Amino acid sequence: MVTLGKYRYIVVEGPIGVGKTSLAHRISDYLDTRLLLEEPTENPFLEKFYSDIPRYALPTQLFFLFQRNNQLQSLVKMDMFSQVVISDFLLDKDQLFAKLTLNDAEY
DSSP states (O other): OOOOTTOOEEEOOOSTTSSHHHHHHHHHHHHTOEEEOOOGGGOTTHHHHHHOHHHHHHHHHHHHHHHHHHHHHHHHHTOGGGSOEEESOOTTHHHHHHHHHSOTTTO
C-alpha cells in the first residue's frame, strides 16, 4: 500500500497536450484518491483565444480563474485535507498565463 503522509494535494503540471489529465487519472486510480480536473471544454472563450489571443486573453483567463476557484472552494467546504486530491491544474499557473497573454492594462 502506498502512503502519502503529509501530501494531501498533488498536481500534475505541464504544457498543453502532454498528458496531464491522463497521468492524473492513472495516479488517482492507483492511489484511490479524489480527482480534480481542469474543464477546458466549458470555457466558451478558449477556441476564440487561439484564433485571436490579444482579444480573448482576458475573458479566457477570467473564466479559467473563476472555474478553478470554484473547484478549489468546493474542496475547502468538504475539508480538503480529509482525503488526498490529484489535480491536473495548479492555480499558481494562472498568474503565469496572465503575465504572458494579457496586456499591461489588463494584467
